[in-house]
Amino acid sequence: MALAAQRLLVVGGNGFVGSAICKAALARGWQVTSISSSGKPYQTPKGHSPSWVSQVEWHAADALEPASYAPLMEGRTSVVHALGTLLEDTRYKAALKSGDVLALASAFASSASGGNPLKTSRSGYDALNRDSALRVFETFAAAQPEGPHERAFVYISAEDVFGPFVPPRYVQSKREAEEELARLATFEHATAQIRPVFLRPGLIYHAHLRPLTSPAAAALSASATLHGRVPPGFPLPTPAGVLRSLSGVFPPLSSVANALVTHPIHVDHVASAACASIETHSVSGPLGVREMRRLIGWPVEGDLGNVAMEPNPSV
Structure with missing residues (x-):
């Protein structure tokens, strides 16, 4: 398929990740349409509209209501679902944009305590992260x-x-969405010939659009680099290895261990990987950060060819 023939629809195209995908797709000469709850064109945190915004078709639609966007699907060659929420207290998004540390801490505290300021269940993890993807x-x-x-x-x-x-x-x-999407593509809608791809970034950062992510990205990048340089058979346990050994007592430590060995990834590189996965017909299923980096031509530490993508549970 010629790149110019690509007609992409981005769900959540005016968000942090979705807007980067729209921009990357336009750079490839694709026709791009975005749907979001507001339908408003993307703006920077300072309220500016970049020049590329005028090249995207912006539409208001509810991802959970197919009738609101079904006509836009006709003739589409690819779809990227970039809608989702990290916390059910969605105030964290505004805090990240503005760099408000106190507001961000409050959002995390609210989610950790089980408090949910959302008005309806349609806006929770299951609705935004899973059900909306299945309906789309x-x-x-x-x-x-x-x-x-x-x-x-x-x-x-x-x-x-x-x-x-x-x-x-x-x-x-997220995992439930992946499993059901794979099932739908393989069985219920196999004749539709849709290839599912699941990108699994860790921390997604941008120094200017999400300034609060930069310190964490720097620290996690250093940790992942150091863990990646531990030689095979090294006699001492790594910090990630210690945490994994204790995860049976406190399961969240496994997630912390994953963070220590997973490189953060710039939002523009996530966008490039999304577009590259559409172009590369041999790509399907889950892709972690190492595979995403390979897909966009980035060197990968210790890469000896087609090796496993996920963090090594032994480190």
């Missing part, structure tokens, strides 16, 4: 394709690196 996939599968080409559905999932600061339901809802 089913609508995509039912739409009339443009020609006989295989289509791609990219789901922005996540690596399990946020415990114990984020409720486990966050990752659980």
